Amino acid sequence: MISNIYEFLDKSVAKYPNKTLFVSGKNCINYLEFSHKSSALASKILEFGLNKKPVLIILPKSIEALIAMFGVARSGNFYSIIDEKMPFERVQKIINILKPALIITARDLDSSVNEYGADVIYSDEFDSFELNLSLLSRVEIIDTDLLYVLFTSGSTGEPKGVSISHKSVIDYTFWVSKTFDVGSDEILVNQAPFYFDNSILDIFTTVRCGATLHLLSTFEFAFPAKVVEYLKTHGVTMIFWVPSVLIYFANTRALEHQELKTLKKVLFCGEIMPNRQLNIWRKALPNALYANLYGPTEITDVCCYYVCDREFGDDELLPIGKACKNTQILLFDEDNNLITQPFIKGELCVRGSSLSLGYYGDRTKSAQVFIQNPLHNNFYDPIYKTGDIAAYNEYNELICYGRLDSQIKLNGHRIELGEIEAALNSHPQIKRSACKFTGEKIVAFYEASRDIDKIREFLSKKIQEYMIPKIFIRLDKFALNANGKIDRKALDDKL
Template sequence: MKIVTDYLDHSAELFPDKTAVVDQYRTVTFGVLKEEALHIASYIIKHFGRWHAPVCFYLDKSAYCISVMMGIAYSGNFYTPIDTKMPATRIEKILETLEKPLMVTDRRHLNQVEQFIGDLDVFCLEDAMHEPYDEKKVQKITNQIIDTDVLYVLFTSGSTGNPKGVIIGHRSVIDYIDWVTNTFHFDENTVLGNQAPFYFDNSILDIYSMLKTGATMYIIPQINFAFPIKLLEYMETNRINTIFWVPSALCLVVNLKAISKRHVNSLQNVLFAGEVMPNKQLNQWRREYPDALYGNLYGPTEITDVCAAYVVDREFRDDEALPMGKACCNTEIFLLDENDRLVTKPDMPGELCVRGTCLAYGYYNNPEKTRAAFVQNPLNHAYPETIYRTGDLVKYNELGELVYICRKDYQIKHMGHRIELGEIETAASSLLGVNQNCCIYDDNRHKIVMYYTGAVDEKELSAGLKSLLPDYMIPGKFISLKVMPLNLNGKMDRVLLKKKLEN
């Protein structure tokens, strides 16, 4: 497989009538998925003649999104998903960065798109589907695509809130999906339950594993995540056996006491990434589903979703940190200290750095940010070699496994001590009555602030932390929330919580 459209060609040939994607409204086979993609590709080639250019799509999450992604790829261009729930200001920044991308939408959303699109070219999905496709002409274009061509640009906000467009090529996705499908033994019998939005890189595992292996992917309706028992019933009804969710979604099922009320007999693989998974909630999943495989996957968008993984193979106390494991196949991970020296000893923190085919090309139209994060390997002075500096502080444990500490910008200096806020969060997560928690440093008042949810009061929480941490690490302020705010990706919204301190 050279480019990702080879996946769809292969699966459509082997399994033309097998279900590929299921959403709330329809079931789509691999044969239909390819036909829809060819309609989109033909329309772009015939009416716009774009090549190696950005094409955005503004659609509700559905099977049509997959058809559009593949159609854009067949046409020799690269895609950027824009969710219909994104704030207008964010959409405008994305379009400004991409510089006059082509826009795909549907008739339902055309009026909305016209309000922010300006003079951009736009077409409706329905028009493309009603116009005949020319497979030979599409194939002629697709034959010119090479594996280093760009496949997608996904926008990530990071800690600043300003979107950065991460550029990923075909080769990087193929390298990643080869590792995923081999490691977790995905095949045409795999049934994936998709949680991640399509503008979030966690969705890459679901989408391209399905396309490569002939697996089936269910797009779980978002509303189900607000009602965990219904969520589990949906999974059981549809015989979903593999999930790759953010930890917040897994914790919700536990925190709302749904996990023991509806068993999913088909469940075999529970994978998670995007933020720290607390062992307290993970242990409840493991007790309920002792025969399932649990995988802690780690990686920023800049390295094609995942660069390290740990398949849980032993017991952990609730107050222990779950390891990140080791580097994925064909990827190297190493730690650098503040002076760019290699860190090899256990329990010594260092910034996690990555090299390999997985690396993004940088940030779209943002050379300054690209130069800061994608740098020459300081350990190699003989020839050009790019590494990505993740900004994550990590250490090795005594088994040589990577263990996440926190973001570099979550490491603070407080009362003369260097403190990792992630260590406080791990301790709090183990306490009875704490469902979720997030530590923020109030720079103006020089105070550690903990936001938390759960049936525990401030005195109990403070006392519990004092039994686990030294006094200088105990937060100076506790703020109880009914609901922890989540960002568009379903992760705790640290940017919003930081802004609350400033108000």
């Protein structure tokens, strides 16, 4: 029985000690070296006398950041990793919530770290640390201990620390490995930043299965042709990227005339994936498996999945499918009545071992979304209210229409902005779109190389008249947030 994620590493080290685990640019590290360095770092952390305390990691995506994450986990403490370019004011807000007992960072990022009032370990010292088996042997970790706290803003802009246990990541990793048949011969390329929960699949699945993971920076994904060439050169077999990146690659025709013979699994998650661009990928790589994964940070990355097993029109919404193993999806209407019939929309809620243990240091916010199961009150049975609108289709598959806060009421009609965006995204000249509601009218933003005539006429054939936006604004390119999604807040400045 696995009680903590470090046991994944121990087992893979025993099988594949000299195999390359992580690759970052010209740097690489094998399983044995990685285990030694992270255990040595854990020994150093234990010298500070820490036990089940928060450790803040401020490092760029790198092998050093991974050593820090596993070192903290091995020491029996839990980590929180943040963007090294995050503004000081927001870092201070996170510090105030987390109250880290230790900070791991790089010397060139040390401009203000001394103001945080915590002990500091620098990444350039990692090689000087020595294993202390006596200290490590005293570490006790059970699966309900925290592994990490990832900070997310949500709609308020205020940091919320999502607390995830070892057990949740263990269950998730076993599910990923089995569902997508991940083996030791797998070669993955990581796109998500480590402070974004999509990276959890890449990192822990790789370690558990004895596979190899390549790290690419956000900057590199601005050059799709080079990334595609990288996939080909390194024989990459599996990717798990946000839809915005897949959309960008499709829109720039990066897949044309490319033979990615080794790429057999294309997984995506983080936002709604338009079928028009997905169909470009499916045409370019017809023999690959495509899977749409869905889930907020609060449920350990993913709670639903759909393996694409049929063709879809460009203007259709791609299903999010069914619940992952050991997870249950519940749809409730506004009166907390359970929805089981198709085509009736409700809020998607989740229960199971994947659930976060709540927002770190904030019981009030936790109580608002981690609630008692409305179906009974006989024992403690928490569910997470995702804030997403979903319904079952005729195949009993879940369809996600977007956020509850993107559901509007206009002239007596309830409208999901996500449905309008899906229709816009099916236009052959529109690369992607986003809609905003001002309180009086719907405004549609779309990315295209030139203004498009007769958009209203195009939409009138796909959605009802009352759903058609009043204003259309063309953008050369959408601004993306740090996770690679459309930065919807930035659109407010263009209204």
